[in-house]
Amino acid sequence: MEYKTTIGLEIHAELRTNTKMFCNTKNDPEEKRPNVNICPVCMGYPGTLPVINKEAVKHVLKVGKALGSRLADFTEFDRKNYFYPDIPKGYQITQYKYPLVSGGELAGVKITRVHLEEDTARSSHENANYSLVDFNRAGVPLMELVTEPVIHSAEEAVNFARELQLLLRYLGVSFANMEKGEMRVEANISVSKTDTFGTKCEVKNLNSFKTVEKAIAYEVARHIELLENGEKVIQETRGWNEQKQETFSQRSKENAHDYRYFPDPDLPKLQLSEMPEFLNQDLPELPSEKRARFDKDYGVKEEDREMYIVDTKLGDFFEEVLKIAGDNKLSILTSNYITSDLAGLQKGNPDIDPFKNISAENFAELIKMASGSELSSRGAKDTLAIMFKEGGEPRKIAEEKGLIQKNDEGELIAMVQKIISENEKPVAEYRAGKEASIMFLVGQGMKVSKGSANPQVLKKLFENELTK
Ligand code: ADP
Ligand code: MG
Numbered sequence: 144m145e146y147k148t149t150i151g152l153e154i155h156a157e158l159r160t161n162t163k164m165f166c167n168t169k170n171d172p173e174e175k176r177p178n179v180n181i182c183p184v185c186m187g188y189p190g191t192l193p194v195i196n197k198e199a200v201k202h203v204l205k206v207g208k209a210l211g212s213r214l215a216d217f218t219e220f221d222r223k224n225y226f227y228p229d230i231p232k233g234y235q236i237t238q239y240k241y242p243l244v245s246g247g248e249l250a251g252v253k254i255t256r257v258h259l260e261e262d263t264a265r266s267s268h269e270n271a272n273y274s275l276v277d278f279n280r281a282g283v284p285l286m287e288l289v290t291e292p293v294i295h296s297a298e299e300a301v302n303f304a305r306e307l308q309l310l311l312r313y314l315g316v317s318f319a320n321m322e323k324g325e326m327r328v329e330a331n332i333s334v335s336k337t338d339t340f341g342t343k344c345e346v347k348n349l350n351s352f353k354t355v356e357k358a359i360a361y362e363v364a365r366h367i368e369l370l371e372n373g374e375k376v377i378q379e380t381r382g383w384n385e386q387k388q389e390t391f392s393q394r395s396k397e398n399a400h401d402y403r404y405f406p407d408p409d410l411p412k413l414q415l416s417e418m419p420e421f422l423n424q425d426l427p428e429l430p431s432e433k434r435a436r437f438d439k440d441y442g443v444k445e446e447d448r449e450m451y452i453v454d455t456k457l458g459d460f461f462e463e464v465l466k467i468a469g470d471n472k473l474s475i476l477t478s479n480y481i482t483s484d485l486a487g488l489q490k491g492n493p494d495i496d497p498f499k500n501i502s503a504e505n506f507a508e509l510i511k512m513a514s515g516s517e518l519s520s521r522g523a524k525d526t527l528a529i530m531f532k533e534g535g536e537p538r539k540i541a542e543e544k545g546l547i548q549k550n551d552e553g554e555l556i557a558m559v560q561k562i563i564s565e566n567e568k569p570v571a572e573y574r575a576g577k578e579a580s581i582m583f584l585v586g587q588g589m590k591v592s593k594g595s596a597n598p599q600v601l602k603k604l605f606e607n608e609l610t611k
Pocket of ligand 1 (some may be wrong): 342
């Protein structure tokens with residue numbers, strides 16, 4: 144029997160609130176100056192008292208609602224006691240027995256719980272002689288989501304984490320940037336050949352989706368090798384070494400009783416059933432709902448749809464263009480111009496903000512011109528390139544640059560006759576039955592007209608002239 148991988152994730156996300164979890168100090172993840180957003184409460188001075196941030200409680204309940212979880216009726220906060228320089232009180236306020244949210248599901252993964260706690264300070268050990276601690280982050284509202292051990296591959300784990308990031312952003316409860324530490328993933332990993340789970344290791348401090356994937360792959364291989372050599376996996380907490388691209392042992396796993404959890408006597412218990420406005424919050428459209436709506440209304444390919452789901456600004460633009468164009472049948476054409484042509488221009492010119500130069504109105508006009516016979520696809524691409532760099536209305540640009548497609552047979556016939564008189568060989572070949580030769584003549588017509596002639600109309604004119 145093969146080894147089966149089992150993974151459970153613990154994901155922390157800093158919540159978007161005006162103030163910290165238990166005081167009215169600013170919660171500003173962008174603050175670069177150390178130790179400016181601090182006060183006696185979040186610095187853990189004796190004699191201070193915490194006050195629960197309602198906004199943070201609401202955020203976690205909102206997440207619970209979106210996950211289809213059970214929202215707590217009764218909830219309380221607990222003290223998790225340990226000593227470390229980044230934890231000013233000597234304990235972290237968290238939730239132990241009564242999390243705000245239990246159960247639920249996302250991307251096929253069962254959720255165990257989501258609870259609310261406070262973040263620690265940020266330590267830096269860049270200097271060999273001393274460490275620095277920045278307390279701006281101490282006491283920032285932090286949610287922790289724990290999944291059941293039901294994930295079986297690195298890919299599935301990353302997919303879940305991405306889906307959660309998207310959800311948190313849609314709900315507006317967290318910026319959830321992994322690179323900034325606003326979302327932090329810990330992966331618990333074990334392997335087993337039987338139905339009983341193997342011994343797990345926890346890997347911490349994974350600050351990108353890529354490292355989540357690599358750390359899981361590394362751990363799975365390491366566990367299998369240990370077991371194959373007749374050795375045992377030791378349950379422990381491990382870190383990720385980016386230079387060496389490997390995990391390393393940090394400490395043996397502590398047990399819950401090491402933390403001496405107990406309910407925080409300074410905080411009130413919450414009876415949420417008495418706070419209906421907390422439980423009955425309206426949800427915005429969720430990523431899964433948006434996917435379903437896009438499939439139903441637009442039917443664009445999955446890759447394009449995902450671009451719109453992740454990059455909501457782009458998705459909004461796409462929808463706005465179609466609304467102005469007034470015809471959902473143009474969705475695929477519109478999507479092609481956005482996800483391949485516009486995205487291509489953007490890639491080559493990352494400094495240009497296309498939405499500054501191109502309004503949805505002008506883009507819709509371009510799409511309408513391209514969907515009719517006014518612009519060839521070449522002409523539309525050229526027009527778009529100019530709109531991208533300089534702004535402007537597509538019709539004006541196309542007229543100025545002579546890109547409007549010539550469909551009028553009367554306008555083109557003189558050119559067709561001239562080409563016939565100047566290209567005896569292909570003309571003779573065509574007349575002798577070589578059908579393909581007509582494409583050479585059409586090509587000449589496109590060249591002479593600088594791409595502005597409609598190739599279908601040209602072909603028809605050549606056929607007419609040569610079979611006269
Ligand atoms: P602990 O008591 O060590 O904190 P928990 O039971 O609270 O362990 O689980 C913590 C995380 O580890 C959860 O995400 C859970 O799904 C996951 N997990 C538990 N057991 C295993 C296992 N054998 N293999 C992989 N993940 C596991
Ligand atoms: Mg646990």
